[in-house]
Amino acid sequence: xxxxxxxxxxxxxxxxxxxxxxxxxxxxxxxxxxxxxxxxxxxxxxxxxxxxxxxxxxxxxxxxxxxxxxxxxxxxxxxxxxxxxxxxxxxxxxxxxxxxxxxxxxxxxxxxxxxxxxxxxxxxxxxxxxxxxxxxxxxxxxxxxxxxxxxxxxxxxxxxxxxxxxxxxxxxxxxxxxxxxxxxxxxxxxxxxxxxxxxxxxxxxxxxxxxxxxxxxxxxxxxxxxxxxxxxxxxxxxxxxxxxxxxxxxxxxxxxxxxxxxxxxxxxxxxxxxxxxxxxxxxxxxxxxxxxxxxxxxxxxxxxxxxxxxxxxxxxxxxxxxxxxxxxxxxxxxxxxxxxxxxxxxxxxxxxxxxxxxxxxxxxxxxxxxxxxxxxxxxxxxxxxxxxxxxxxxxxxxxxxxxxxxxxxxxxxxxxxxxxxxxxxxxxxxxxxxxxxxxxxxxxxxxxxxxxxxxxxxxxxxxxxxxxxxxxxx
Numbered sequence: 072x073x074x075x076x077x078x079x080x081x082x083x084x085x086x087x088x089x090x091x092x093x094x095x096x097x098x099x100x101x102x103x104x105x106x107x108x109x110x111x112x113x114x115x116x117x118x119x120x121x122x123x124x125x126x127x128x129x130x131x132x133x134x135x136x137x138x139x140x141x142x143x144x145x146x147x148x149x150x151x152x153x154x155x156x157x158x159x160x161x162x163x164x165x166x167x168x169x170x171x172x173x174x175x176x177x178x179x180x181x182x183x184x185x186x187x188x189x190x191x192x193x194x195x196x197x198x199x200x201x202x203x204x205x206x207x208x209x210x211x212x213x214x215x216x217x218x219x220x221x222x223x224x225x226x227x228x229x230x231x232x233x234x235x236x237x238x239x240x241x242x243x244x245x246x247x248x249x250x251x252x253x254x255x256x257x258x259x260x261x262x263x264x265x266x267x268x269x270x271x272x273x274x275x276x277x278x279x280x281x282x283x284x285x286x287x288x289x290x291x292x293x294x295x296x297x298x299x300x301x302x303x304x305x306x307x308x309x310x311x312x313x314x315x316x317x318x319x320x321x322x323x324x325x326x327x328x329x330x331x332x333x334x335x336x337x338x339x340x341x342x343x344x345x346x347x348x349x350x351x352x353x354x355x356x357x358x359x360x361x362x363x364x365x366x367x368x369x370x371x372x373x374x375x376x377x378x379x380x381x382x383x384x385x386x387x388x389x390x391x392x393x394x395x396x397x398x399x400x401x402x403x404x405x406x407x408x409x410x411x412x413x414x415x416x417x418x419x420x421x422x423x424x425x426x427x428x429x430x431x432x433x434x435x436x437x438x439x440x441x442x443x444x445x446x447x448x449x450x451x452x453x454x455x456x457x458x459x460x461x462x463x464x465x466x467x468x469x470x471x472x473x474x475x476x477x478x479x480x481x482x483x484x485x486x487x488x489x490x491x492x493x494x495x496x497x498x499x500x501x502x503x504x505x506x507x508x509x510x511x512x513x514x515x516x517x518x519x520x521x522x523x524x525x526x527x528x529x530x531x532x533x534x535x536x537x538x539x540x541x542x543x544x545x
Contacts, residue, residue, distance in 0.1 A: 108165075452475060
């Protein structure tokens with residue numbers, strides 16, 4: 072009876088997830104504010120229903136009250152995030168808030184299913200991330216001097232990476248994490264944000280050749296240190312983000328070509344230098360040929376996805392725990408096994424919806440620094456999604472990169488929440504800019520009406536855009 076309930080609930084979850092995913096894109100074409108609000112409110116309800124059904128299934132399977140306590144705690148957290156964003160930031164993007172909570176919700180469900188202790192830790196990170204992330208939008212909105220700190224961003228980033236390289240212990244062939252007061256942190260995660268701010272501030276300062284050379288040299292220093300630390304996933308992520316920002320800032324295809332050549336050469340050198348990279352490439356080519364010598368993880372990932380098929384086996388009816396590092400690098404495979412490939416595809420579409428919002432904000436902002444920040448963070452986000460999912464399904468070699476907001480990992484999770492907070496701040500800045508333009512347009516219309524009403528011969532010249540003080544337009 073329990074298995075039947077689990078199977079039926081899985082179909083319901085997939086159906087609700089499909090409706091939620093459809094809403095992520097249908098909301099873009101709605102000009103009616105009331106209709107848009109209704110769609111977004113429905114999204115929140117769908118997330119809460121999925122969350123409830125999943126934890127109900129897990130409780131029925133285990134009869135463990137810890138799942139009830141965890142569900143209630145998470146429910147309060149989600150309600151607090153959505154409610155506080157409504158109160159504190161009425162101009163914030165409700166779609167981004169919903170998607171952020173949905174991704175966190177999926178991660179919580181899978182962690183509670185596979186490793187309950189990690190689910191508890193991730194919940195703590197969620198509380199910390201929400202508490203800190205709610206301050207980020209106001210910092211972005213109010214602190215106008217952030218664009219002038221390019222040397223500070225670069226200095227802190229390079230220093231942090233060198234500190235990790237020289238002091239962190241080697242784990243799994245890489246030096247990424249370092250302990251502070253008994254807590255392991257991964258500084259390269261926060262360096263991603265600092266790196267984007269550095270590049271954006273530098274390109275905002277100048278896009279002349281001399282400044283491009285200096286900026287590229289400092290960016291290369293970040294990447295080289297990460298390569299020496301064997302943190303290749305983060306290195307390639309920063310490299311792709313920088314090339315993208317460089318092209319958008321300069322509009323020079325030659326830079327993209329040179330970046331592609333440099334990236335290909337660096338990949339070849341990395342493959343020749345690091346034995347564990349060679350193992351991952353060999354496993355990617357044929358995991359079953361070296362099943363006991365590095366291919367086991369990817370082979371188990373394939374087994375999980377194939378076993379789950381389109382509709383999944385249902386929570387607690389699969390064995391995602393057979394996949395090594397399933398809660399980190401291969402969480403997508405665990406989701407596909409128990410919740411199904413359709414659910415997993417919906418997850419990908421939600422991530423794409425977030426990326427579309429990142430790009431939408433970048434395109435509509437008027438200040439170059441903010442545009443570059445939104446573009447850089449969006450590139451890092453979607454490329455990290457690509458690396459994680461691509462590695463899990465065998466599209467590319469595994470890189471050890473986590474799926475933002477879904478995979479287990481304190482530093483990655485907190486950084487992703489801060490990243491979404493920054494985008495929310497930029498979204499609010501965009502709304503402020505539109506309000507200023509709308510105010511000017513209204514003044515312009517009022518002035519024209521005043522001119523038309525004035526007696527003939529006493530009409531003053533028509534107002535122009537230059538009549539509005541420059542500081543009001545910035």
